[in-house]
Amino acid sequence: MQGNVADSSEELRDTDAVIAIELIEHVYDDVLAKIPVNIFGFMQPKLVVFSTPNSDFNVIFTRFNPLLPNGFRHEDHKFEWSRDEFKNWCLGIVEKYPNYVFSLTGVGNPPKEFESVGHVSQIAIFVRKDMLEMQLVNPLVSNPNIDKESTPYKLIHAVEYPFYVDTRTEKEKLWTEVQIELQRFKRHFKSSEIEEDTYQDTCNMPIAVLLDHLDYMGATKELIEELLLENNLKVENECVLIVSSDEESEWSEPYEFSNRSSQDTALVDQEREEECWDQEPES
Numbered sequence: 001m002q003g004n005v006a007d008s009s010e011e012l013r014d015t016d017a018v019i020a021i022e023l024i025e026h027v028y029d030d031v032l033a034k035i036p037v038n039i040f041g042f043m044q045p046k047l048v049v050f051s052t053p054n055s056d057f058n059v060i061f062t063r064f065n066p067l068l069p070n071g072f073r074h075e076d077h078k079f080e081w082s083r084d085e086f087k088n089w090c091l092g093i094v095e096k097y098p099n100y101v102f103s104l105t106g107v108g109n110p111p112k113e114f115e116s117v118g119h120v121s122q123i124a125i126f127v128r129k130d131m132l133e134m135q136l137v138n139p140l141v142s143n144p145n146i147d148k149e150s151t152p153y154k155l156i157h158a159v160e161y162p163f164y165v166d167t168r169t170e171k172e173k174l175w176t177e178v179q180i181e182l183q184r185f186k187r188h189f190k191s192s193e194i195e196e197d198t199y200q201d202t203c204n205m206p207i208a209v210l211l212d213h214l215d216y217m218g219a220t221k222e223l224i225e226e227l228l229l230e231n232n233l234k235v236e237n238e239c240v241l242i243v244s245s246d247e248e249s250e251w252s253e254p255y256e257f258s259n260r261s262s263q264d265t266a267l268v269d270q271e272r273e274e275e276c277w278d279q280e281p282e283s
Contacts, residue, residue, distance in 0.1 A: 003153035006034035008042040008146045011153040017047040022121065025052050025077045040097040040126075042144045048100075048126040050090075051107070055080040056117045060110060083118050090124045098137035102126045174217055175227050181205075181213050182233075186242050204239035 001011055005023065018039050024032060039048055053073055058080070067073060072080050081089070083104075090102050106119025130136050166173070182205060189203040210224055225235055234241040 001153040007150035
C-alpha cells in the first residue's frame, strides 16, 4: 500500500505488526510527532519495530571520510539520534501508550576497541503487553476514529499469504507424537546395538516412558494403549513391541517435522531469554 505514514486509514485497522526500518530519520518533526499516534493510538499492533542510524557510531565513519554537508550519513536525513536520544523517544512512547514495553538492540557491530559507540543502526522493539501475558494498562480501543484530514491508502499489490491450519483431532495429534517417540526410541535402540555389537529383531519401549514424554498432551495409559492396538502394535508386559524390520518411511515424516519444530522452539526460547522487556518510563 502507498500512503502517508502519519495518516490513520481504514486499511490500517487490525494491523498485527508494524516494521519501520530506517524510516523515521527521513521525516520532518510534524510527521514524526504523528507516527506514534497513528501506530500506537490507531493501529494498536501487537509488535512494532523501529530502526534508525546511531549517531554515536558516526565517529567511526569520520575516521575514513567526512559526513555529508548536512552533517549526516544521507542527504535526505532530517536528523540522526544518539542512543540516549532514541531511548528517550521510546520512553516517551511507552509513557503515552502504557500498553507497550520495549527493548533496545542494534545491528552492525563496532570495530574492536570501539565498542563504546554501539551499533551502526539502533533498533527498538515494542510489544503489546498482552502478547507477553502481561496485564494491559488500558483496554484496547475497539473502533478508533480516523483522522478526518487523513488520506486513504492506495493498494499497490495484495498477496493472500498461505498458512497451515491443523484440522487433526486431538487423538490424531497424539498418535503422531506417539509415532515420533517410538521412532526416537527405535533409533536409540539401534545405536546402542551397534555400540555393543549386538543385534535383536525387536525392542520394547515401556508405556511409562511414552506417558512421561506425552504428559504435556494430556495422554493417558488407556488412550495410548488404544492407539497402539488400533494401529496394530503389540503391547506386552506394559511395553510396546517395536519390530526392528519396520519400514523407516512409516514414521519419517512426523519425526522430521517434529524435529524441526523442536529446534525452532528451542531457538525462540533462547531468544526470549536474551531479550529484556523491562524498559518502562523513568520516573
